Amino acid sequence: MTLSNDPDTTLSVDDLSSRLALHRANLQPRLLHQLLNQYDSAAGILATPKSRLEDHGVSTTALEKLSQPDWASIEKDITWSRKDNHHIVCIDQPGYPEALKNLPDPPFMLFAAGDTDYLHQPQLAIVGSRSATAAGLRTAREFAHHLSAAGITITSGLARGIDGACHQGALEGIAGTVAVVANGLDQVYPRSHLKLAQAIVNQGCIITESPLGTAPHKGLFPRRNRIISGLSIGTLVVEAAKNSGSLITAQHAMEQGREVFAIPGSIHNPLARGCHQLIRQGAKLVETAADILEELLPLVKLDASSHTIAKIKDAEAENHFDPAYQTLLNGMEYEPATVDELVEKCNLGAAEIASMLLILELQGYVVSDRGQYSRVSKGA
DSSP states (O other): OEEEEETTEEEEHHHHHHHHHHHTTTOOHHHHHHHHHHHSSHHHHHTSOHHHHHHTTOOHHHHHHHHSOOHHHHHHHHHHHTSTTEEEEETTSTTSOHHHHTSSSOOSEEEEEEOGGGGGSOEEEEEOOTTOOHHHHHHHHHHHHHHHHTTOEEEEOOOTTHHHHHHHHHHTSSSOEEEEOSSOTTSOSSGGGHHHHHHHHHTEEEEESSOTTOOOOGGGHHHHHHHHHHHSSEEEEOSOOTTOHHHHHHHHHHHTTOEEEEOOOOTTOGGGHHHHHHHHTTOEEOSSHHHHHHHHGGGOOOOTTSHHHHHHHHHHHHTOOOHHHHHHHHHOOSSOBOHHHHHHHHTOOHHHHHHHHHHHHHHTSEEEETTEEEEOOTTO
């Protein structure tokens, strides 16, 4: 008998059950990968004598879980995965994100609710304080909206504050959003984000390495953060105190060789101090979404079958661009123009126009040459 809840993944129930037994033993990912290399399969590890596993450094607690797996909970995991838009993806399966495979301690298994294709989109992590200011929430939402409209999927942690704001902004764009959580997917944390979580499932994906029944607790969040940064081309910190968990995500991103961006703030705002610290450490100071796009566009490769390309084509076919974009396009000629000339002609702000021009350039509607922009005939 096989379990096939995703076109990319087909595992026998016995194999998946053995893998879940390993996963639920809470082995560190590095140790788990070492054991799999040594014993070839999950079933092989479960059949290995305790004494040999002890030699590999398996803890007493983990040995007990391996010798007496919680088969009832494992059956619940499998039943959950059979539902629509529910997935369990292991590291050796095609649906597993390539970006995570290069981490020093990649998750052995991911639980996902939603469309796992979003995990393979170009992603930017946006993180920040749970106790964000009104200005910080507005900034996070606006940046996420612009970047999602440019084809960048926004990844965050579904927490209150900046995380929630950037998920909402991303859902207003075309590239969707990915939420990485610390708890099991049989619950939503925080409960106040129940509707937001459902919206993400419909236009993105929620993932975790925690099996069902795992309650959120402090020790899980730093490990969750390495997945947020690991999935992403870069990480943007909007507001963060000096000891904020967001700085852990940024630190993971630096160690993983990803880009790190930070938005500066007032020297009197405690929530700006973490961002200022990151800038001193080499993070790129950004003031607009255009600043980020300038760095990311050379790194972005959109597959012709991606969600983003499909939505861009839909927008083109149905001519339902955002009104501001339509104003800009209507005001442009096929002769080059500077941003200042477009500001005067379109009655839009310079920063707004610069951001939109980068987005339109990505979508193939505009070309730039030495600071001047002109429309491209899509029929050419």
